[in-house]
Amino acid sequence: MKPFACSALLLMLLPGFALLEARQSTVYVSVVSTKLFVVGAPNPQTGLFYQKTSDDTLWQHTGRNNIRAFGVDIHTPSRGDVLCIASGNGVHQTTNGGKTWKITTGWRITEVLSVAIDPRTANTIYCSTPYGVYKTTDGGTTWNERTNGMGTLFVQTVLIDRNNPETLYCATEQGVYRSDDGAATWKKTGLHVGGVRSLTKHPTKSNVLFVGTDDFGIYATSNGGAYWDKMAAGLDHVAFYTMVFDPTNPEIMYAGGYITGVYKSVDGGQSWRRMNDGLTNLNVHSIAVDPTNGNRVYAGTMFGGVFKSENGGTTWRYAGLGGSQVWTMTVQPF
Amino acid sequence: MGALGPMRTTFNILLLCTIIAVPVGAQSIFEQRHGEVVRIASGERDRSFSTITAKLKAGNDVPYALALLDTLTVDEAIGGMFYSYSLIGCYLHTQDLLPDSLKRKVREAYRTRTMYRGDTENHWVMYYTGLYLAAQTWPNEGGSRWFNGRSSSENFQEAGDWLNHWVTTSSTIGQGEFDSPTYVTTFITPMLVLYDFARDPVMKKKAQMMLDLLFVDFAAEHLKGNYGGGHSRDYPEDIINPLAAPSTFWAWLYFGEPGFPPWNETRYRPRHRSAWEPVFGAVSSYRLPDIIYHIATDRTVPYVHRETKRVRNVIRAGREMNPPVYKYTYVTNDYILGSLHGGILQPIQQHTWDVTYASDKPNNTIFTLHPFYSGKELAMFFPEEEKFLSDEVDRYHKVYTNPNKWNSSSPYEQTFQHENALIILYHIEQGAKQPHVDGFFPKNLDELLRDPSGWIFCRAARTYVAIYPLKPYQWMEEEVNWRLRSHELNNGFIVEVGSADEDGSFEAFQEKLLQRKPEYKNFDSTRTVEYTTRQGAKMKFTFDGERVLNGDRPSFKDYGFFNGPFIQSALESGVIRMQYKDKTRTLDFKNVSIVETP
Numbered sequence: 001m002k003p004f005a006c007s008a009l010l011l012m013l014l015p016g017f018a019l020l021e022a023r024q025s026t027v028y029v030s031v032v033s034t035k036l037f038v039v040g041a042p043n044p045q046t047g048l049f050y051q052k053t054s055d056d057t058l059w060q061h062t063g064r065n066n067i068r069a070f071g072v073d074i075h076t077p078s079r080g081d082v083l084c085i086a087s088g089n090g091v092h093q094t095t096n097g098g099k100t101w102k103i104t105t106g107w108r109i110t111e112v113l114s115v116a117i118d119p120r121t122a123n124t125i126y127c128s129t130p131y132g133v134y135k136t137t138d139g140g141t142t143w144n145e146r147t148n149g150m151g152t153l154f155v156q157t158v159l160i161d162r163n164n165p166e167t168l169y170c171a172t173e174q175g176v177y178r179s180d181d182g183a184a185t186w187k188k189t190g191l192h193v194g195g196v197r198s199l200t201k202h203p204t205k206s207n208v209l210f211v212g213t214d215d216f217g218i219y220a221t222s223n224g225g226a227y228w229d230k231m232a233a234g235l236d237h238v239a240f241y242t243m244v245f246d247p248t249n250p251e252i253m254y255a256g257g258y259i260t261g262v263y264k265s266v267d268g269g270q271s272w273r274r275m276n277d278g279l280t281n282l283n284v285h286s287i288a289v290d291p292t293n294g295n296r297v298y299a300g301t302m303f304g305g306v307f308k309s310e311n312g313g314t315t316w317r318y319a320g321l322g323g324s325q326v327w328t329m330t331v332q333p334f
Numbered sequence: 335m336g337a338l339g340p341m342r343t344t345f346n347i348l349l350l351c352t353i354i355a356v357p358v359g360a361q362s363i364f365e366q367r368h369g370e371v372v373r374i375a376s377g378e379r380d381r382s383f384s385t386i387t388a389k390l391k392a393g394n395d396v397p398y399a400l401a402l403l404d405t406l407t408v409d410e411a412i413g414g415m416f417y418s419y420s421l422i423g424c425y426l427h428t429q430d431l432l433p434d435s436l437k438r439k440v441r442e443a444y445r446t447r448t449m450y451r452g453d454t455e456n457h458w459v460m461y462y463t464g465l466y467l468a469a470q471t472w473p474n475e476g477g478s479r480w481f482n483g484r485s486s487s488e489n490f491q492e493a494g495d496w497l498n499h500w501v502t503t504s505s506t507i508g509q510g511e512f513d514s515p516t517y518v519t520t521f522i523t524p525m526l527v528l529y530d531f532a533r534d535p536v537m538k539k540k541a542q543m544m545l546d547l548l549f550v551d552f553a554a555e556h557l558k559g560n561y562g563g564g565h566s567r568d569y570p571e572d573i574i575n576p577l578a579a580p581s582t583f584w585a586w587l588y589f590g591e592p593g594f595p596p597w598n599e600t601r602y603r604p605r606h607r608s609a610w611e612p613v614f615g616a617v618s619s620y621r622l623p624d625i626i627y628h629i630a631t632d633r634t635v636p637y638v639h640r641e642t643k644r645v646r647n648v649i650r651a652g653r654e655m656n657p658p659v660y661k662y663t664y665v666t667n668d669y670i671l672g673s674l675h676g677g678i679l680q681p682i683q684q685h686t687w688d689v690t691y692a693s694d695k696p697n698n699t700i701f702t703l704h705p706f707y708s709g710k711e712l713a714m715f716f717p718e719e720e721k722f723l724s725d726e727v728d729r730y731h732k733v734y735t736n737p738n739k740w741n742s743s744s745p746y747e748q749t750f751q752h753e754n755a756l757i758i759l760y761h762i763e764q765g766a767k768q769p770h771v772d773g774f775f776p777k778n779l780d781e782l783l784r785d786p787s788g789w790i791f792c793r794a795a796r797t798y799v800a801i802y803p804l805k806p807y808q809w810m811e812e813e814v815n816w817r818l819r820s821h822e823l824n825n826g827f828i829v830e831v832g833s834a835d836e837d838g839s840f841e842a843f844q845e846k847l848l849q850r851k852p853e854y855k856n857f858d859s860t861r862t863v864e865y866t867t868r869q870g871a872k873m874k875f876t877f878d879g880e881r882v883l884n885g886d887r888p889s890f891k892d893y894g895f896f897n898g899p900f901i902q903s904a905l906e907s908g909v910i911r912m913q914y915k916d917k918t919r920t921l922d923f924k925n926v927s928i929v930e931t932p
Contacts, residue, residue, distance in 0.1 A: 032718070038730055064448045064481070066414065070717075089451045089482070102483025107462070107496040111453065111649075111717045130649035130717050154650040154717075173650045197719075214720060239721060258721045285719070302722055325722075 025053045025290050026332045027298055030069035030085060035303050035323040048072055048085050049321060053290055053331070057320035059306075062098040071114040071157075071328045075122040079334045082122040086112040086328075091127050093140050104140025114157040114328075118165045126168065126183060128155035133170060135183050149186035150177055157199045158183075163206045169225070171196040176211055178225050189225030197257075200243045203250050210269055212240025212257060220269055233271035235263065241285045246312075248294035254313060256284025262299050264313045275313035280304065288329035300326025360627035363590035371587060371616035374597060381406065383424035384610035390428040391617050400436060407439040414450035415457045417443075418464025420611075423527035426467065427617055444468050445479055453716065455511045455646060456520035459500060463524035466493035467531055494537065497528070501540045503644075505547060505923035506906045507656065508895065510646030510680070513551065515561040515579030516568050522548055522584060523611045526618045536926055543921045543928060545620055549588060550912055552581065553630035554639045554900050555663050555670060559585045559592030560698070562690045563663040563672020566643070567683035570733055570740035574774055574815065575696050583612045588622045589630040623930075628914045629900040633667035636836075638753060639898030642890075642905055645679050651714050660890045662751040668692050668833040669797040673756055675890070676748030681715045682731055684743035687751075687758060689831050691797035697776035697814050700792060700799050702827055704760055705768045706744035707735045737768045738817075747771075750875040752883055754832065755867040757852075759877040760825040771825050773801070773818030777811070781840060784809070788851070790818075791844050796835070798843040802828040804854055804863065824858045824877075828865050837868075 028050045037043050043066040049059040063069075068088030075082035078095075085092040090105030091112055105112070111130050118124035123139040132147035133155050147153060152174040161167040170177040170186065176196055177186040195214030202208035207224040210231075217238045218231040239258035246252035253265040261276035262284055276282065281304025290296035297309045299316065306326055308319035375388035376395060381402065389399035403424065425432070425440045432440075451461045469480075469490035477483040484492070503509075511517050522545065529541035555563045561581040565573075572579035583596045597609070643659040659679045663672035673687035688701035712723035724735055733739040746762040760771050775782065781793035792799040805822035830847060837843040846868040854863040861877035874882040881888060895903035896910060903910040908923040920929045 033726070035729070037726075066448045066450045068450070068453075088453060092483075100478065100483060102477055106492045107458075107499075110451070113717055130647075152650075195720075241719065258719075283722070302719070 025292050025296075026080065026334060027051050027053060027288065027290075028072050028074065028083075028330050028332065029059075029286070029298075029300055029306060029321065029324075029326050030072045030328045031321060031324040032068050032070055032327045033325050045321070045324060048083075051320075053293075053296060057318070059320050063092055063094070063101050067092065069327070070112065072330060073115045073117045074330060074332050075117045076119060076332060076334075078122060080332060082117065084115040084117060084125060084127075086115040086127055088112070091115055091125070091140065091143075093125075095122070095139070102140070104136070105134070105143055109134050109143055113155070116158050116160045116168075118160060119162050120165055124165075124182075126158045126160065128158040128170060130154045133158055133183055133186075146179075146183035147186070148184065149179075149188075151188065156197055159199045159201060161201060161206050163204070167206070167224075169199055169201070169209060171199040171211060176209075176225060189221070189228070191219055191221070191225065191228045193219070197239075197241050198243050200245060203245050203247050205250075210243045210253070210255075212243050212255060214239050218243065218255060218269070231269055231272070234265075234273050236274075237263075242287045242300075244287045244289055246289045246294045246297075247291040248289070252294065252312070254287045254289070254297060254299075256287050256299060259283060262287065262297075262313055262316070275309075276316070277314065278309075278316035279307050280318070281307070286326055286329040288331045290331045291333045296331075298329050298331065300324075300329045302326075358590075359624040360588060360622040361624065363627065364588060364621065367587050367590075368616035370595070371610075371612055374595075375610045375613045375616075378610060380610070382610055383420040384613040387424045387427050387617060388610065388613045390431045396431075400432070403432075404436055404439060407436075407443045408446075414448070415452045415461035415464070417447065418449040418468070419460045419524045419527060420464075420614075422464050422467045422471065423523070423531075423614055426471065426527070426531045427614075441472060444472070445481055447481055449481055455500075455509060456517050458496065459521055459524050462493040462496045462500075463528050465489050466497060466537075467527065469493060470531075470533060494534075497537065498540070501544055501923065502908070504544065505910065505921070506895070506908050508641070508643035508659070510566065510644055510656070512566045512643035512659070513555065513561065513563065513661070514565050514567040514683075515572050515576065515581040517566075518548065518552060518561070518584065519580040519611050523614045526614045526620055529620050530618050539926050539928075540923075542620065543923060543926070546623060546626065546919070546921055546928070547910060549584075549622055550626045550629060550901060550910075551641075551896075552584070553589065553626050554641075554896075554898055555665065555672060556585060556589060556591075556630045557633065557665065557667075557670050557690065558692045559589075560670065560690045560692075561585075562665065562670025562688075564661055564674035564687055565685040566646075566659075566680040568685050568741060569683065573685050573688075573701075573740050574699065574776075576690050576699055577696070580609065580611070583609065584615070585630070587612050587615055589627060591631060623912075623919055625912050625914045625917050625919045625930075628917075629912065632914070633665065635899075636664065636666040636754075637899045639663045639665060639896075639900070640893040641896045641898075641901075642893045646681075646715060648714050649717060651710060658890070660893050662893075664751070664753050664831075666754075666833060667835065668795070669831055671751070671754055671756060671829070671831045673749040673751045673758075676744075676758075678711055678714070678743040678745050680743055681711055682727060682734055682743070683741045685741055686743070686747055687749055687756060689797070689799055689829065691794050691799075693795050693797075695776075695778045695794070697778060698794060700773070700775055700801070702758055702771055702773040702818070703740070703742050704744035704747050704762060704771050705737055705739045705742045706746065707742070707767060711743065711745075737770070738772070740772075740774060748875075748877055750873060750881040752867065752871050752873055753869070754830060754836070755865070755869075755871065755873065756829040756831075757863055757865060757873060757875045758827045758829070759861060759863065759875060760823075761861055761877045762823040762825070764823065766823075769823055770819050770821045773803075773807075773827070775816040775818065777815055782816075783844070785844070785848070787848055789844075789847050791840070791847070793840045796833050798832040798834075798837060798840050800828075800830045800832075800843070800847045802847075802852060804828070804852065804857060824861055826854070826857075826863055828852050828863070830868060832868075 047065040071086030132153040154173040157171040193216040198212040219228040237260040261282040263272040281301035283302035286300035305321035306319040376392035532538040644656040660675040669691040709720040713720035783791040804826040807820035810817040852865040
């Protein structure tokens with residue numbers, strides 16, 4: 001999966017071109033299934049796909065297909081060498097940019113819904129499952145359950161505070177849990193709603209988080225989870241599967257969910273409006289913003305593939321992977 | 335009578351004596367039939383590892399078999415867990431007949447093909463059986479030689495650990511995918527392959543014991559090829575036509591029933607990609623113990639069989655991971671009346687109750703259901719998005735949201751059975767999807783009478799069924815059946831089943847029923863019905879309330895793991911004792927031993 005070696009060479013030889021190339025980010029998407037999915041069949045158009053931001057509708061596949069890929073996380077300091085996929089079979093991991101892959105988890109860890117790599121060390125990885133949270137500190141050789149203090153085991157998402165990686169948050173079926181000791185213990189935050197489906201943290205303000213729920217809309221906290229406010233201004237829907245900050249301007253946020261299309265906020269989540277021009281599938285499960293160009297936004301849909309906006313969500317166009325259930329997306333600045 | 339008449343008579347008597355003298359049992363049935371399975375399967379041209387195995391074993395159509403095996407090692411027409419166990423099973427049975435080049439291709443398949451583990455119990459049994467045997471076959475290889483990047487030893491260890499876990503769970507609290515006429519194949523076949531090729535004697539023994547358990551579990555609810563009673567999962571086509579299910583083939587091979595070879599019978603209409611998995615039984619060294627054969631076929635005395643199973647893993651919106659399932663079955667020589675206690679016990683394909691009767695006609699069953707569907711139900715068991723799950727399931731199970739479907743779990747359905755009498759109650763919430771209950775009555779019944787008293791009387795061969803709907807209904811003709819449909823939300827049925835042996839004539843059966851009616855005044859508010867069976871048992875049942883029998887409150891705890899004349903086991907004991915007359919066979923899973931007496 002490492003088509004970047006040539007680019008690196010060019011970068012050294014051609015400074016002008018290198019500047020252009022340096023602005024090329026990489027988009028990763030995990031495809032759980034497609035409209036053609038059949039249990040036991042090969043289901044080739046599933047798994048992890050990636051493209052350069054200039055690649056239009058062209059996507060390349062890496063790793064195994066037919067794995068029910070729910071999530072993906074990239075160890076940014078490795079520039080994509082270390083990468084994990086959260087999948088039905090467990091955690092698929094590569095440490096060489098996709099040349100080889102290994103399922104590092106055994107049978108006890110299944111239906112992995114999200115994975116999070118510690119930005120300080122790629123040996124520390126967390127994953128969330130319907131059976132709790134698991135952690136490895138040796139790069140996947142051994143995994144241990146980390147659910148002490150959790151009242152529910154169904155954990156949709158585990159999120160690392162990248163400013164303080166000992167702090168983690170979990171979106172669960174019974175609210176949001178927080179750990180301040182690397183998942184050794186968990187405490188329930190002040191949010192008491194069920195079916196928390198997504199969780200996102202402000203790029204720089206550690207205590208600012210937003211969650212999307214299956215039936216209760218969007219909540220936000222500005223104090224690390226002690227108190228939560230329901231965000232209502234401009235929201236006409238209740239089920240939100242994804243929320244993201246624009247890393248280039250955290251006052252800008254995007255959210256999507258069940259028949260919502262894409263909502264955008266320009267005031268840090270206080271108010272929202274729908275931006276669906278050209279978005280022909282309104283079931284949005286994942287959104288990602290290019291960290292090198294905040295106007296470039298991607299929306300992954302349920303069985304409708306990927307849509308792309310080059311103007312901050314004002315208009316959208318189809319960007320490939322039609323028919324796919326695009327569960328997670330991320331754009332990396334390399 | 336001609337000149338040869340007396341001689342013919344003498345010959346016939348001798349022949350009869352010879353037939354009587356041959357001991358009938360599992361061994362003789364199997365010996366008579368397993369060769370035929372291989373022979374017939376070897377002439378089939380479906381794309382399955384089962385028929386490839388048969389062709390190579392029989393020496394029939396060998397070039398085609400080798401070419402097909404070659405193709406399937408690279409053709410991704412089938413994949414995942416189905417591929418994992420059946421490819422290695424075929425390979426291990428036939429490796430002496432394979433050219434080296436093809437052996438290498440089979441080996442390579444476990445590096446290049448993704449073996450998806452799946453998300454159901456049967457998926458995991460197939461996946462880990464395949465992985466266990468493949469890792470055993472190609473030991474000491476690094477992760478780069480395997481599809482999942484794990485070494486042979488890692489794969490062997492993981493697969494063995496899970497198989498041990500599954501054996502322990504299944505032998506103590508039961509299977510989640512229990513008693514499925516369709517999916518039983520996906521447990522039997524991998525266990526046959528594991529039994530034949532596991533080198534570890536303990537694993538081999540466990541595979542043998544699991545086969546015994548799977549077969550005796552089936553045998554206790556078996557009637558002439560039919561898998562009776564409630565089922566965790568089944569397809570509508572098999573529910574309305576019981577002998578069409580894959581379990582029929584296994585019954586024919588091991589129990590000797592039904593009498594007809596399944597592949598020649600229109601009643602047996604397998605829908606799956608291959609109906610020839612019993613080839614793996616036919617070529618196996620596993621032999622069904624005689625005691626299980628007798629349990630499956632001796633119906634001289636009617637009996638009650640009770641057992642406890644479990645719900646598959648509830649991952650959200652539940653209080654327990656694996657709540658118990660209580661199953662009650664009444665078995666006679668003519669019919670089986672069986673029921674699960676009700677509620678959501680398995681998503682998608684549950685079959686809560688039926689009476690299945692011996693017949694030479696298809697569609698030999700009667701039952702009712704509420705055709706429930708819900709994203710919330712699916713979200714209890716699957717991690718995907720609740721609001722999309724129903725549509726996703728519909729894509730491959732086709733009928734999940736269909737209001738006319740013939741399989742369903744429902745939170746609005748509960749049962750109370752005593753011997754050959756059953757009360758089914760429905761309490762459908764206001765606003766629920768598909769607010770009706772349906773009943774299936776085959777059109778080929780020998781007699782059908784909707785009596786003005788309210789009773790519906792049915793006769794099929796020697797079996798008599800009486801059903802009393804508590805609420806008004808409409809009666810609709812369909813292709814092979816009548817559909818009873820009632821739109822009343824608080825609803826129910828009284829069912830009594832009899833037979834020529836139990837009741838004499840059909841008229842006498844009707845006469846007994848016409849003298850009785852259920853009591854259910856103020857049913858919409860109390861949801862309580864009282865009924866005295868034709869044999870005098872007083873039943874009182876309240877939806878979400880008590881089950882009272884003759885003033886007592888029968889406890890589900892009495893069900894044990896198995897509690898019937900043929901099988902006894904305490905829940906979680908891991909010790910399962912089969913009994914037939916003076917013979918016993920005890921499976922002790924905790925000590926991995928089998929003890930037979932005498």
